[in-house]
Amino acid sequence: MKINQDIKVAVDAVVFGYSENTLQVLLIKQRFGEAKGKWSLPGGFVLNDESLDQAVKREMKEETGLRTNFLEQLYSFGAVNRDNRFRVVTVAYLGLVNPKNYTLSPTTDASDAKWFPVKSIPRLAFDHKKIITLGLNRLRSKLNYQPVGFELLRSQFSFSELEQLYQTILEKSIDRRNFRKKILSFGLLDDTGILERGNSGRPAKLYSFNKKQYKLLEKEGYQLDIRFV
Amino acid sequence: MKINQDIKVAVDAVVFGYSENTLQVLLIKQRFGEAKGKWSLPGGFVLNDESLDQAVKREMKEETGLRTNFLEQLYSFGAVNRDNRFRVVTVAYLGLVNPKNYTLSPTTDASDAKWFPVKSIPRLAFDHKKIITLGLNRLRSKLNYQPVGFELLRSQFSFSELEQLYQTILEKSIDRRNFRKKILSFGLLDDTGILERGNSGRPAKLYSFNKKQYKLLEKEGYQLDIRFV
């Protein structure tokens, strides 16, 4: 049976990072191709002998120099005219990362790689804007049923930082007392006993995620069910 | 830029149906190719000028004769050795349908199409077993946060049928009184005023889904949060 199909398979990654109280997306500037000079999501064509997962990781590494711990499939896009050179089906991934853990170092196809606040994303190549929107929605939902902070925060963090993270992503205000109670009730956090001095105001206790419980809840899910004020 | 990629793109559909108090999956028997004579999911290669969504619908129609109202993307599978003729990336879909609304009529590539209880699925081609498992998990989760019954039940149904549906899919027992209260509290059902006579026992009131509320809740989601007995 001869299959006369002429479709290319690509992967793209929507990688969110959180720094300076802002949610950011990682974009690269295309060095080649139709979208040359335009900003777009990191990603590229899948090689014949690598899986989809391997392909995203490789492309991320090549184009931005970073490697995320959290990376899961988001959605596949296959409209006929996504790319007007030829037909491309892309499998989009969602990644989360703490930008401070990496220095961006674009190599191969990308002439530049940069974090952009989600509030000010430039015009993007292809349908990448749509992909980011979907990724953002997914991230927002995830906050409600899975622990997510681990990938976005530094390894030790104050409760205020966690709270800020949620408020920033969800664009809502949270009651500090109730939020704290809920999070603590999941046994997700370990008190490190360390106080962070140096800022103004009362020093904050630093917490870390309890890895075991985190993994468990990641698998089982929970209902955070935050009520906003 | 020349891309030396040799990967085919396919779509596959995990279609669940519910009849005789049993959850069923739709399978076809391959007429051609490596998997000839084996049972597998309906699906096939995407044409150059059709979107992924169009492709699944077309393949379903061709191979089984049916058309589902509910059909959403499930996951994409791209392991290197899924198919040992050549590399195939498949975008899997999840479909729901009431088997009684359709007569199966395989045409083109399929020599047969048949419903199988999920409890007794034969050996399948490729990684299709894995895809079904994922689909089943997704269906189970969906029951908890989205109205789903509409596609699986006849247009008018008794409360017991709805309850049975949930119990069958989740493989759990539910308290009838509390279940009824929860479902009713969403305003999802309209009492048709019709009683179904003819069976033994007291006749059952028939309900239908309130389409407007159904659509709304499908979009917004809810927390059903069933407690089992």
Add this chain to the structure above:
DNA sequence: TCAAAAGTGTTGGCGCTACACCCATGT
């Protein structure tokens, strides 16, 4: 001593679980 941010407790009400008996029909 003031400004800034972190930390903390209680109450009232609502919602949910748990639970078992009566009802309408066919035979």
Add this chain to the structure above:
DNA sequence: ACATGGGTGTAGCGCCAACACTTTTGA
């Protein structure tokens, strides 16, 4: 009249939203 399945009510309890002041530090 009995078998079969359908339909219904409530009380008590646990949980959670709502809510504002105190503590610790640096300057």
